[in-house]
Amino acid sequence: MKRLFIKLLILSVFLFGLDWGGGLILRRILNNSPDGRYYKAIYTLDSSTEDLLIFGSSRAEANYVPDEFRESLGFSTWNAGRGGQFLPFWYSLYLGMGKRHIPKVVIINVENDFLKAKDRSSAFERAGFLRPFYKTHLPIQPILDKISKSEHIMIKSDLYAFNSSFYYLLRPFVFQGVDGKREDMGWKPLSGTMALQKGKPKIVKESDSELSPLFVELFEKFVSDLNSNGTKVFICISPDFGRIVQETSTLNYLKSMKGINLIDFSSNTEFITNYKLYKDRDHLNIQGARLFSQALAKEIAENL
Structure with a gap:
């Protein structure tokens, strides 16, 4: 019995050392990332001091050109x-920033059905990308804990x-x-x-x-936190090629929300009908992104 206990103790110490040492190496790699997704997450959480921050999925990443907003x-x-991410990731990034930096303006790019009730379980799992920051950025823990019971x-x-x-x-x-x-300031042209x-x-x-009560609640918390910190909130729906959105449950809900400025390009035919401005049906190319960012900046200027 004593011999078994010693073996188990040795195995436990070995596994603990392997986990600790492996984590130490991986974290060093993480902190020295030259660019890419983790560099971007680290910068957002720990270093961003910009007046205007943009949150959203791949449309936000590709369609919003920081230089255009700076110049306008x-x-x-x-x-x-961040491409492939959803509301739990966006909100986690903001929570992870804590009170370190409070931007003057935040733009959240959303899709016209992003609050629609459907299987959103993968949205929390995808936010698991932020697991390496779980122990160092405590405010994100309640969001990541929703990934699973364990x-x-x-x-x-x-x-x-x-x-x-x-x-x-x-x-x-x-x-x-x-x-x-790096010089593109988070934009992925x-x-x-x-x-x-x-x-x-x-x-x-x-x-x-039907709307998802869980994501409606999460989105309202996001907006409420921004408003309570004095940040001006703009919710934007960017255009998709060949699709004019006249009405959705999500769009109706956004129009009824207080504390936001809704700017909807999902029925803007100037963009929707011009295929030359798109990389694919969902994402603008470089030319389209610049034109869209200029048009959006003009709308924001009128509401500031």
């Missing part, structure tokens, strides 16, 4: 958008925190600039133009879709 509004700008236990392991991060952690050391260059498109735009009108 005189505000230093950082694009914290998350708050599993996250005690340093190796688990980096479990799904190896690819994005190591990629910048091999292929730099994939997620945008998309070059190229989609193929010639013909036909009339599709009309979207669905106002009877």
